[in-house]
Structures are given as structure tokens and as C-alpha cells.
Amino acid sequence: MYPKPVDFRFTKDLFKFVAFLFFIALFGFIYTIIIMIERNQSIRDIIIRSLDIITIVVPPALPAAMSVGIINSNLRLRKEEIFCISPSTINTCGAINVCCFDKTGTLTEDGLDFHALRAVRPPISLNFIFQEKSEMNPADFPSDGELITAIATCHSLTKIHGELHGDPLDLILFNKTGWAMVETVDDREESEMQLYDNVQVLYLSGEYSVIRHSSLQRMSVIVSNPRDDSSHVMTLFCKGSPEMILSLCDPSTVPQNYSTQVDLYAQHGYRLIAVARKALELNYAKASKVPRNMVENDLTLLGLVALENRVKSVTKGVINQLNRARIRTVMVTGDNLLTAMSVAQECGIIRPTKTAYLIEHRADVVDDKGRLLLTLRQVRTVVEDSISVEVGKKHILESSYQLSISGPTFAIVTRHYPELLDRLVSVCDVFARMSPDQKQQLINGLQKIDYTVAMCGDGANDCAALKAAHAGISLSDAEASIAAPFTSRIADIRCVPTVIREGRAALVTSFGVFKYMAGYSLTQFTTVLLLYWISNTLTDFQFLYIDMFLITFVALFFGNTPASDRLSSTPPPIRLLSLASVASVCGQLLIIAISQLYVFILIAREPWFFPYAPPDGLDRLSRRSMQGTGLFCMSTFQYITLALINSTGEPYLSSVFFSTGPFCRFHVSLIITLWPPGFVIKFLEYDPIPFFENRLYLVIVAFICTVLSYLFHRGVVEFLILQLREK
Incomplete structure (x- = not known):
């Protein structure tokens, strides 16, 4: 159940x-x-200085610095009541380019509103009764309201402390019937209650014996009325999806316009429950042992129940926000296909500018290879066009289409048309009547074609998909929250763009921190190698100043930058070894190395220069040198430049250019270069460069280096490489 480990590029x-x-x-x-x-150095010095190089180039603080962005994003998510049990997933959220949503309870409200009943009036003719009934009055229905009796008995409700509890749908329908449930157990028969063939036998009252099973898109009960004269006559009531109940019914009891009526309600977004019955000649002992497949056949259709599932108020705005950000949105639900398409059109997953088609299969027609034939059906015109595999590839790739498919057809494609599966999952926007395993299969299929997938759901049937996705977001505190890395206490999809924004912020922060740490280590590497040439190095307190005041504070400065308030249509780069990242690090290193070499040679050619002469012994003051001072001062400006360049602002992070942190460090570096106080000279242990004009010239060189670094970053990395990549 726990979310799988993140496998991220x-x-x-x-x-x-x-x-x-x-x-x-x-x-x-x-x-x-x-x-x-x-230079005849001692073995001790050779070992220490050589190992120093390794710790400089591969900084030990790198793992801690890399986690700063994730930690801060996680804290900001907690403030939004979004909790993460797998923080390493946050970076992955920055690369999300497709979001899959369950329908009921995720895009739509948790509860259902009763809409109407449509009953079958025997003898069976072309139509149902002519008008909908919004009230459950037995006198208005055939057979003394047997449809209402079925609704009142076919459920899994139970009483706890005098209140009814159970499935919300069952609760809504039972309350609508006006019946009352008295839950008792017959002591004489309690010992006979057993579990047979995954069917639970349970007495809910002195009047009814109930068989319950909630899988396979249906549930059934066997009821008996003690007031009846015959003790061997019982009734099975069954309710479930219209397709499943139709497959279990005697065709002679089903009106000819059944499918038309089902499609009509579904196209208006209603959730439908079909209800059927069957008379059984069984006593209690036999009923408690009978397998369900022996009784769930040749049923008599009683009618349809239509329920309204309203779209949540925030759903449409969030879907539009994701669409504007060019993040693909997909609905994955177990509901009826036409109902799912209606909700998808209402919330914006299916756009009005595109033509919506259903992908279906013909159970009675096969092609020359013995495979069931696939068809395309336009929703509005209900005109069918048969498609072969070759033609279907062209149609499925057509960008002006928005396609929808049901679970049974998805299974046919998986089994008979595996060559179409990758194309199918890349263009279909609505997947309906999907089982939990098929939801997981869809997520895996999207990942196979290099999508980074988020899945948002709230039910136990979403657990497999939530676990399989790169970023599973649960809107429930129950089973789904165990499988998902993220759980939102606010039960709507507004958490999805928040998670993506924070993921992008954490990702670009991790990119920036890593490029900064790599640039910092290579900058210090260049400084130390140049000083090693004259048998010198930075002093201990110069190392301390750089590592503590500059590097540590900069790492914290990176992580504290909040995510942008808007979701950009341009995704951040996800490859650390991309051309842009490698060019950025190498280009900055080249500019830094040339400028440091220039300062190193420039100081040596000045008339006031005193060359460094390493004394004997291990005197700490022996590291003082003018070239060391010049490189130290120069590098402090370069560290600040690297921080500003690699702290990417909009569109993923709030702007950091005018933050006080970098400017404070810049002013400190300016002071210790131009006007170094005595205690600073003593603490940092360096020889100040004589004459203000020379120190000012050093600052000018540092400024030119900063300008060149900025122009290279903006002109080469961002414009030439990143923008050309987008095109």
C-alpha cells in the first residue's frame, strides 16, 4: 500500500x-x-592538501543543501493542509505534465442528490412509464411499488447507536423511500449464518434475509416476508450498473428503448442505478448456501434510479488553470461512459472547440485477423464509422478529436490491439467503467510513454492508481491516504495546482542549489589550484568565511523563496545533465577561471607586489599573500554572482532579485575589499592590496565578470538553448 520509491531522472x-x-x-x-x-613538500602536507581538493570539489554539504528546497516546500504544503509522507516525491511533482482525476468525490461532490425513478410497467412494451417520478409513492408504481421495496431492502446499511451508517448512495435512497429499518437478529437462526462463496448471509430484521456482495458492479439481497403464507418463496432484488443488470435480465422483461433511456440520462450527467428482481423457491437454509451465480440470472427489470452528482464549485477553475498551463487533464472513473463525458464537458476536460468521440467495440463483428472491430461514435450525432487498425491510428492521432473509452473496450484494445495502446492513452481524455486494475494499467501506460503522472482520487478503488502514479494525491483520510504520497484535508482538487507549483519550486530550487554548489566548489577549486602553484592556499578563516557566511546562508536563501502564485505554461527542465544545465555550469566556470587567472597574473605584475615566500614550519601566518588576498576578494563577488544567476525567479519562484540577503553579502564583500577594517584583516589573515585605486580596479574586474556571467546566462542559456528547446 505504501507509495513506491521515486524513480526520477x-x-x-x-x-x-x-x-x-x-x-x-x-x-x-x-x-x-x-x-x-x-616543491619538496612534506608527506603530511601532500596528503592533507590533496584530500582538501576532493572535499572542495565534492562538497560534503551537498546532500543537506539539496534538501533545502524540498523541506521548505513541504512546510508550505502543510500550511495549505496538504501532507506528504514521501518528501522525495515533491521534486517529481515539478515535472508533472498529465493529471488523472477520479470523478465521484473528486471532481464532483461526495454526496448524490436523488433525481427520479423510471419504472417498467408490465406487460413490457416499447417504453417505460411515460413520466419521471420524483417521489417514491408506492401507488404511483406498478406491482404495489415493488421497485421501492427493492430500493428499501437492497443495501448494506446498519444501525450504530440508533443511526443508519453505510454507503452514502444506499443511505440517500433508503431515506427517500420513507421506510424505517429495525435491525434485529433471530437467535434461533444466528448460529446458521455462514460465509459461502464470498456471499454473506445476514438477518437485518425479522422480515428479511439478506445476501450482500458489493463487487462486480452490482449487489443483491434475498428477502423473505414472514407474513407470506409460503415459507419457500423468497425474492432476490439486485441493483447495479445499467450494463451489468441488463446482462443479468431476461431480455423479454427489458423495454426496447432501455439503452436509449440510459444514454439520455447519462448524457445529462446523471448517475444511473438499474434495479431488477427474481422470485426464488428457497427456504432460509438453502438461501444461506446458494452461490450467487445460481440466482443472479433471468432477472425481471423493475426500473432505473437517476441520481445527480453535482460538480464541485472549484473543479472547473482548477481544470482551466491546468489546461492553460498545458498540463493534460484526464478523467478515470468507474461510472457510465456518457455520464463521465457529460461531467468532463461541464468541468472543461472535454473542450467545446473539439469534437468528442467514443471508442467502442463491436462484440458481433471481427476483422480479417479475428479481432473484435473497433468503432468511433460521435457523441452528438451518434453516427458510427468502423475503423481498421491502420485507419484508427490516423484517427486516434488526430488533434482535433477528444476521445473517450470504457473499461471493456480498453480491455479489448489491450488484448487485441497492443500496438494502439500507447497512442490510445496519449490522446484519450475520459476513461469510464474502469476497474481498479485498469486504472493502474492506465497510469503505467502513461508512464511508459514518458509522461510524469499525477493521480487524484478519494476512494479505495483508486489505491492502485495512486500508488502507481509519480504523485498520488488522496482526498480521503481512509485507505487511499496510505497508498498516496500526498493527502489533502481540503477535499477538492485545488490541492493539485498547489502541489505542482510547490513541486516546480522545489525542483528549480534543487537545480539552482546544485548548480550553485557545483559552481562554488569549482570556483574554490580554481582559487586553490592557482594558490597551490605558489605553494600557498586560503587561510582557515577565509575558508570559514566562505563556507559559513556565503555558502550556508545562500543555501538557506534559496530554500526560503516561495513558489510563484501562478502556474506557468512552460514546464521547468527536469534533466540535470541537459544541454542548458551543463552549458550554464561550464560557461560560468570558464568566465570565473579566466577572471581569477587574470587577477592572479595582474597582481604579480604590479610594482608593489611582494611574491609569496613559504617559510619553514607550520606557522598559520605563513599563508598570507597578496595573490591570495586578490583571489579571495575576487571569489567572494563570484559566489554572490553565482547565487543571483542560479536563483531562478519567475515563472516558478517569486522574484528574488531584490531580496536583501544578496545585497547584504555584496556590501560586506565590497567593504572587506575596498576598506578592510583592522579586525577583518587580522581575522581573515590576509595582506591587503595597497592603494585604493588597485582595490577599486579589482572590484571593477569583479563587476565585469558579473556582467559577463549574467549576459551568458540570459543570452546563451535562457534564450538560445531554452527557447530553442521550446520551439
């Missing part, structure tokens, strides 16, 4: 990039050993 690319950094560190490790041996 970003995580795989992360390990590959770390391996790449390790090879760079290996190069620096070998370089350090060679030059330090040439």
Missing part, C-alpha cells in the same frame, strides 16, 4: 554529475601531488 543525473565532479577532483588530486612533490 533528476536523481539519476545528480549521481552522474557527482561522479563527474569526482573525476575533476581526481585531476586536482593528481595535480596537487605532482606540484607539491616538485
Whole structure:
């Protein structure tokens, strides 16, 4: 039941990039050993300095820094009453490009409103009774209201502390009948109650013996009335989906316009329950042992119950928001296909600008390969066109169509047309009469063709799909919440765009933090390699200043940036090793390396320069050098530049350009470069560069480096690479 482990490209690319950094560190490790041996350094210094290179290039703080975005997004989700039991899934939500929704309780309200009854009046003729009945008055129905009797007895309700509890649909219908239930158990027969063939026998009162089973799209009860003279006459009442009840009924008891009436109600979005009966010559002992398949046949149709399932007020707005963001929306439900299509049209999953078609199969027609024939049926005109596999491929790929399919036809496609399955799941927008296993199969099919899938549902029949999806979002605190990584206490789909926005924020934050940490480590790697050339390195407190004041605070600054309020139509990149990411890191590193090398050579050519002469011993003051000071000051500006460039703002995060954090660090770096106080010089242990003009020139070089880095990021990475990728 627990959500499956996340298998996400970003995580795989992360390990590959770390391996790449390790090879760079290996190069620096070998370089350090060679030059330090040439300079006759001690073995102790060679080992320490060589290992320093590895910790610089592959920073130990990387895992903690990478989790900052996820932690902060998770905290923001909790404030929205969305709880996550698998935080690693949050990054995956940033890549979601298709959202699947259950219908009842997810897109529509939890409860159902009773609409009408349509009863069959014997003898069977062409039509049902001519008008709907919105009240259950037995005098208005044939056979003394036997349809109402069936509704009042065929349920799974029970009394707890004097109140009825059970399935909401059963509760609505029972209350509408006006009947009262007195729940007692006959002591004489209580010991005889057993479980046979998955059928539970239970006395609900002194009048009724009940068989209940809630699977297979139907449930049945066997009732007896002690007031009847015969003790061997019982009645089976069965209710369920119109298709299932039709398959169990005697065809002579079914009006000719049954399917037309069912389609008519379904097209208006009503949920339909068909009701049937059968007289049985059984006593209680036999009824308690009879298998259901022996009695659920040759039923007599009693009528239809129509219930209205209203769309939630927020549903249409959320679906439109997802559509504008170019995130595909799909309905996956166990309800009637036409009912599902009606709700899909109402909430915006099926758009009015496109033609809606049903994909169906002909049970009585096969093609030359012995496969059941598939048909396309336009919903409005109800005109059928038979399609072969070849023609169907062209039709199914047609972008002007919006297709819908039912579970039985989906099973036919899976079994007989596997070559169409990938195309089918990529274009169908409504999947109805889907079993829990078929829902899971659909999710797996979407993942197979590289969709990143979110599934939102509220029932136990959604558990398999919630577990299979990249991001399962449960609107229930019951079984579904165990299988789903996310659970929303607000039982509507407004949580879906919130999860996607926070996922995008966490994803781009993770991208930014990683590119910043990689850039920071390679920047410090360049600084240290240059200083190793003169047998020098940064001082301990210079390392501490960079790691604590700059790097740690920047990592926190990344994670605290909230998600954008709107859902962009442009998805964030999901590949860490994409051309844009690699070009960004390599380009910034090249600019930084050239600027540091320029400063390193420039200082050495100044007339006031005193070359570094490493003294004997391990004196801490031995690390003071003008070139070390210049590279340290230069690198502090470069760390800030990397933070600003890699902290992507809109459209995924709120703008961070005018945040106070980067500007505070910039001013501190400016002060310690241009006007270093005495205690700073003592604490950081560096030789200040003489003459203000020279220090100002160093700041100008840092500013030019910042401008070049920004232009490279905007002009090359974002414009040439990312925009060309979108085109």
C-alpha cells in the first residue's frame, strides 16, 4: 500500500554529475601531488592538501543543501493542509505534465442528490412509464411499488447507536423511500449464518434475509416476508450498473428503448442505478448456501434510479488553470461512459472547440485477423464509422478529436490491439467503467510513454492508481491516504495546482542549489589550484568565511523563496545533465577561471607586489599573500554572482532579485575589499592590496565578470538553448 520509491531522472543525473565532479577532483588530486612533490613538500602536507581538493570539489554539504528546497516546500504544503509522507516525491511533482482525476468525490461532490425513478410497467412494451417520478409513492408504481421495496431492502446499511451508517448512495435512497429499518437478529437462526462463496448471509430484521456482495458492479439481497403464507418463496432484488443488470435480465422483461433511456440520462450527467428482481423457491437454509451465480440470472427489470452528482464549485477553475498551463487533464472513473463525458464537458476536460468521440467495440463483428472491430461514435450525432487498425491510428492521432473509452473496450484494445495502446492513452481524455486494475494499467501506460503522472482520487478503488502514479494525491483520510504520497484535508482538487507549483519550486530550487554548489566548489577549486602553484592556499578563516557566511546562508536563501502564485505554461527542465544545465555550469566556470587567472597574473605584475615566500614550519601566518588576498576578494563577488544567476525567479519562484540577503553579502564583500577594517584583516589573515585605486580596479574586474556571467546566462542559456528547446 505504501507509495513506491521515486524513480526520477533528476536523481539519476545528480549521481552522474557527482561522479563527474569526482573525476575533476581526481585531476586536482593528481595535480596537487605532482606540484607539491616538485616543491619538496612534506608527506603530511601532500596528503592533507590533496584530500582538501576532493572535499572542495565534492562538497560534503551537498546532500543537506539539496534538501533545502524540498523541506521548505513541504512546510508550505502543510500550511495549505496538504501532507506528504514521501518528501522525495515533491521534486517529481515539478515535472508533472498529465493529471488523472477520479470523478465521484473528486471532481464532483461526495454526496448524490436523488433525481427520479423510471419504472417498467408490465406487460413490457416499447417504453417505460411515460413520466419521471420524483417521489417514491408506492401507488404511483406498478406491482404495489415493488421497485421501492427493492430500493428499501437492497443495501448494506446498519444501525450504530440508533443511526443508519453505510454507503452514502444506499443511505440517500433508503431515506427517500420513507421506510424505517429495525435491525434485529433471530437467535434461533444466528448460529446458521455462514460465509459461502464470498456471499454473506445476514438477518437485518425479522422480515428479511439478506445476501450482500458489493463487487462486480452490482449487489443483491434475498428477502423473505414472514407474513407470506409460503415459507419457500423468497425474492432476490439486485441493483447495479445499467450494463451489468441488463446482462443479468431476461431480455423479454427489458423495454426496447432501455439503452436509449440510459444514454439520455447519462448524457445529462446523471448517475444511473438499474434495479431488477427474481422470485426464488428457497427456504432460509438453502438461501444461506446458494452461490450467487445460481440466482443472479433471468432477472425481471423493475426500473432505473437517476441520481445527480453535482460538480464541485472549484473543479472547473482548477481544470482551466491546468489546461492553460498545458498540463493534460484526464478523467478515470468507474461510472457510465456518457455520464463521465457529460461531467468532463461541464468541468472543461472535454473542450467545446473539439469534437468528442467514443471508442467502442463491436462484440458481433471481427476483422480479417479475428479481432473484435473497433468503432468511433460521435457523441452528438451518434453516427458510427468502423475503423481498421491502420485507419484508427490516423484517427486516434488526430488533434482535433477528444476521445473517450470504457473499461471493456480498453480491455479489448489491450488484448487485441497492443500496438494502439500507447497512442490510445496519449490522446484519450475520459476513461469510464474502469476497474481498479485498469486504472493502474492506465497510469503505467502513461508512464511508459514518458509522461510524469499525477493521480487524484478519494476512494479505495483508486489505491492502485495512486500508488502507481509519480504523485498520488488522496482526498480521503481512509485507505487511499496510505497508498498516496500526498493527502489533502481540503477535499477538492485545488490541492493539485498547489502541489505542482510547490513541486516546480522545489525542483528549480534543487537545480539552482546544485548548480550553485557545483559552481562554488569549482570556483574554490580554481582559487586553490592557482594558490597551490605558489605553494600557498586560503587561510582557515577565509575558508570559514566562505563556507559559513556565503555558502550556508545562500543555501538557506534559496530554500526560503516561495513558489510563484501562478502556474506557468512552460514546464521547468527536469534533466540535470541537459544541454542548458551543463552549458550554464561550464560557461560560468570558464568566465570565473579566466577572471581569477587574470587577477592572479595582474597582481604579480604590479610594482608593489611582494611574491609569496613559504617559510619553514607550520606557522598559520605563513599563508598570507597578496595573490591570495586578490583571489579571495575576487571569489567572494563570484559566489554572490553565482547565487543571483542560479536563483531562478519567475515563472516558478517569486522574484528574488531584490531580496536583501544578496545585497547584504555584496556590501560586506565590497567593504572587506575596498576598506578592510583592522579586525577583518587580522581575522581573515590576509595582506591587503595597497592603494585604493588597485582595490577599486579589482572590484571593477569583479563587476565585469558579473556582467559577463549574467549576459551568458540570459543570452546563451535562457534564450538560445531554452527557447530553442521550446520551439
